[in-house]
Amino acid sequence: MSYPTPSAPWHPGETALQNRMGVAERMAEIGKKVIRTELIEQHREFYPLLPMVVLGAVDPAGDVWATVRAGRPGFLTAPTPYALHVDLPRDLSDPADAGMDGGAALALLGIDLRTRRRNRLNGHITRTSDTEFELGVEQSYGNCPKYIQLRSMDMLDDPRRPYTGTVEEITDLDAAAKSLVTRADTLFVASYVDRPDGARQVDVSHRGGRSGFVRATKDGSLVVPEFTGNRFYNTLGNFLVNPRAGLAFISEGQLLQMTGTAEIIGPDQVGGFAGAELFWKFSPKKIIRREARLPLNLDMTDDSWSPNSLATGIWPENARSASGL
Numbered sequence: 523m524s525y526p527t528p529s530a531p532w533h534p535g536e537t538a539l540q541n542r543m544g545v546a547e548r549m550a551e552i553g554k555k556v557i558r559t560e561l562i563e564q565h566r567e568f569y570p571l572l573p574m575v576v577l578g579a580v581d582p583a584g585d586v587w588a589t590v591r592a593g594r595p596g597f598l599t600a601p602t603p604y605a606l607h608v609d610l611p612r613d614l615s616d617p618a619d620a621g622m623d624g625g626a627a628l629a630l631l632g633i634d635l636r637t638r639r640r641n642r643l644n645g646h647i648t649r650t651s652d653t654e655f656e657l658g659v660e661q662s663y664g665n666c667p668k669y670i671q672l673r674s675m676d677m678l679d680d681p682r683r684p685y686t687g688t689v690e691e692i693t694d695l696d697a698a699a700k701s702l703v704t705r706a707d708t709l710f711v712a713s714y715v716d717r718p719d720g721a722r723q724v725d726v727s728h729r730g731g732r733s734g735f736v737r738a739t740k741d742g743s744l745v746v747p748e749f750t751g752n753r754f755y756n757t758l759g760n761f762l763v764n765p766r767a768g769l770a771f772i773s774e775g776q777l778l779q780m781t782g783t784a785e786i787i788g789p790d791q792v793g794g795f796a797g798a799e800l801f802w803k804f805s806p807k808k809i810i811r812r813e814a815r816l817p818l819n820l821d822m823t824d825d826s827w828s829p830n831s832l833a834t835g836i837w838p839e840n841a842r843s844a845s846g847l
Contacts, residue, residue: 535758597610624649775818786802
């Protein structure tokens with residue numbers, strides 16, 4: 523199998539999906555131009571503006587987790603193009619924290635919900651203390667603003683305050699978790715591959731749609747439509763190589779995180795759904811719920827919807843108008 527180099531950044535899972543969707547030749551050229559091994563000046567200026575960051579990490583058991591962490595703007599800085607400095611205290615209440623030791627692979631998504639800008643970065647951690655680390659740049663690239671709802675991002679509390687709430691582990695989606703998931707218009711998904719050279723490559727990404735775009739099935743799994751995007755297929759390509767996946771949902775400060783496995787399914791297994799090319803089914807293995815964990819106000823108004831999201835479908839059983847983030 524052919525694995526990525528800076529001039530050909532896609533791994534076999536990604537190229538398999540690109541071939542399946544008829545875009546491999548175009549993506550081979552685009553990848554060489556947009557996947558970088560350093561932070562461009564625009565990205566170096568972008569990260570310090572953010573009051574939150576989305577991270578993807580793998581715990582010692584090999585389970586991958588997505589998480590959302592807040593910080594005062596400036597907690598992410600890039601003194602050089604080759605590493606992002608992250609000033610973020612460790613948080614033992616967060617299951618993703620177990621995958622944030624020095625030397626660990628980490629994925630980072632910088633997303634500004636006020637402007638729909640988002641940029642992605644993955645690499646390995648060089649930890650300098652329990653409150654700071656450097657994330658070396660192995661892959662850095664921008665993403666389009668599709669399916670991102672505009673939101674305020676006002677700080678409600680000191681983001682460095684230690685968490686004193688309850689960490690609740692549930693084995694299955696209960697009524698409250700199902701309600702959150704099926705009202706959601708946004709989720710974050712983490713995935714990873716282990717390459718033949720022993721290097722681990724983690725990814726974390728955003729998925730958005732109309733409120734109700736995620737379906738909770740009777741068997742306890744979730745079905746997520748894959749809308750037309752940049753055709754990189756980072757997440758789905760990872761699933762083809764390694765089915766482990768982690769999801770994170772936010773609702774009024776609550777953070778609902780789950781780790782499990784994912785499989786790609788075709789429209790013939792699900793039926794028609796406006797805007798969807800493919801679907802993936804997530805089966806949770808472990809679910810963590812933390813109330814009042816994210817100290818940010820993420821309100822949106824009626825005119826905050828992404829036009830791309832409004833052009834997509836929802837599951838009939840989820841039909842409603844309220845936002846769930």
